[in-house]
Amino acid sequence: MNYTNAFTKDFLLTDDILSIGQQAKERKRLNPSTIDATIGALLDDSGKLLAFQSVEETLENLDSRKVRAYPPVDGGKPFKSALKHWVFQDALPALETHFKMEVLATPGASGALSNILSNYVTKGDLVVLPDIFWSNYAAIIHATGASYVTYPMFLNQGFNLEGFKKTTQDIFEKTQKVIVLLNDPCQNPTGYSLSNDELKGIISHLDRLAKDHPVVLIYDIAYLDYADIVYKDTRKRFLNFTEVKSDLLITIAFSASKTFGIYGYRGGGIVALSKSQDVISEFSRVSIYKARSTWSCPPTEPIFLLNTLVEDATLNQNFRTELDEVRNLLQKRAKAFIGEAKAIGLNHYPYVSGFFVTIPVKEPKVVFERLKEKDIFVVPLSNAIRVALAAITEKEIIGLPTKIKQEIEKA
Known part of the structure; x- marks a missing residue:
């Protein structure tokens, strides 16, 4: 018997990024050296979700009666x-x-x-x-x-x-x-x-x-x-x-x-x-x-x-100052990844700025599974894999392009 309507019965998430991210988190609890490059959320260099102090203070000071x-x-x-x-x-x-x-x-x-x-x-x-x-x-x-x-x-x-x-x-x-x-x-x-x-x-x-x-x-x-x-x-x-x-x-x-x-x-x-x-x-x-x-x-x-x-105006400026620091952090991570990728000949799609870099591969699911065996989690796409620079530290980036290239060449 079909309980859903004729339209919704075909709904299916083909690649659930949040689910892959959860797998990475569970693995990282067992092995702290696991590299979780899955979710598009900014983490600081200690691996914790990055927080803007100006935002935190503002949220804490909101009038609960208005918020509710x-x-x-x-x-x-x-x-x-x-x-x-x-x-x-x-x-x-x-x-x-x-x-x-x-x-x-x-x-x-x-x-x-x-x-x-x-x-x-x-x-x-x-x-x-x-x-x-x-x-x-x-x-x-x-x-x-x-x-x-x-x-x-x-x-x-x-x-x-x-x-x-x-x-x-x-x-x-x-x-x-x-x-x-x-x-x-x-x-x-x-x-x-x-x-x-x-x-x-x-x-x-x-x-x-x-x-x-x-x-x-x-x-x-x-x-x-x-x-x-x-x-x-x-x-x-x-x-x-x-x-x-x-x-x-x-x-x-x-x-x-x-x-x-x-x-x-x-x-x-x-x-x-x-x-x-x-x-x-x-x-x-x-x-x-x-x-x-x-x-x-x-x-x-x-x-x-x-x-x-x-x-x-003061709060606005404080946030922008923090934002500049975070933007610089993200740019440094991108520079580290792309610099090593260029040096070893790992191809990636044109990157300018932002949270992710994407690498074209012929068999993304195979490469994903091979990297997963090495406790490296990325996101498989159609003919590519995505690496979330926002979610990994500069220290974790060192050597990562090389490891990715090695698994691509094995696939």
């Missing part, structure tokens, strides 16, 4: 203002001049993606993804009844803009609708960030398509605050959006979980941009309805945390 109360479904006016200011920073005035905007609080960036996709795609629709992507995108898309199509992400060590244009043009001609999902900067799983010219080319192409039919860009910025050598440069990428002339809908998925290191608090939000007030009004109506009918209201701690950080 139901928040507005959209997060409330202070949060909506705070999220726009945090996401866009110096770029906000230009974007507010150019676009109509709306904001929705969500449980993490995953909640944001689920809300957007459930409202803008349906059975028969195709979401455009690169051929290397975070596996949970497929699950979220599948849960809507839609499917996806991919384009080759890289060409000559850079983003394959022509491949992207061809794929989106083909979908446009078949369905008269285009939904594009981009994870940028610091893409999970490769660590690649689009150059200014690459992002400008993507926006220009989608803007052209949007003159005739609905086009939605879902811009997943989960790792935004860990991009670029100079922190002030992180928001300049948004100025490319001001070239839009059509009614293109841009939905930006923000992760407070990643930015503030509060993964279990599930903080996030959507900022929607369009030149059309009708498009933004429609977004507001459907996104709030979907939120109310799924999670009801968002978690309160991340809302009050962001409100406080944006309102308190």
Whole structure:
């Protein structure tokens, strides 16, 4: 007998990263020298979950009566203002001049993606993804009844803009609708960030398509605050959006979980941009309805945390100082891994910054099992393995590329 409906009976997680991470944790309890390079969470050099002191103090000082109360479904006016200011920073005035905007609080960036996709795609629709992507995108898309199509992400060590244009043009001609999902900067799983010219080319192409039919860009910025050598440069990428002339809908998925290191608090939000007030009004109506009918209201701690950080200039600066230190820590780990990989000839996809580096392999499951036997845990992907630089220390990185290469060559 079937108890589930005809749609949900096919639901299946093909690679459960959290489950693999749990295996690594259990093994590390037995053998402390186990290398757990699985989960996208920042650990300090003692192997503990990294905590920002400014964030810890803010959370401890929150008024429990406010935190325990139901928040507005959209997060409330202070949060909506705070999220726009945090996401866009110096770029906000230009974007507010150019676009109509709306904001929705969500449980993490995953909640944001689920809300957007459930409202803008349906059975028969195709979401455009690169051929290397975070596996949970497929699950979220599948849960809507839609499917996806991919384009080759890289060409000559850079983003394959022509491949992207061809794929989106083909979908446009078949369905008269285009939904594009981009994870940028610091893409999970490769660590690649689009150059200014690459992002400008993507926006220009989608803007052209949007003159005739609905086009939605879902811009997943989960790792935004860990991009670029100079922190002030992180928001300049948004100025490319001001070239839009059509009614293109841009939905930006923000992760407070990643930015503030509060993964279990599930903080996030959507900022929607369009030149059309009708498009933004429609977004507001459907996104709030979907939120109310799924999670009801968002978690309160991340809302009050962001409100406080944006309102308190001293606290804001203290957090940014801590963030700079953590960004430097992550960059040092990346430099150590990529330096050794280059020296020994271990190929990896183009990396710019972020939590992960990804290595192409022909038999990822075999390599995963071989490394697991050596108490090294990575994440197997389609024709690749992912190494979470955020979760391993610089000491653990020394020699790791060599060990990985050895197991790849045996496979």
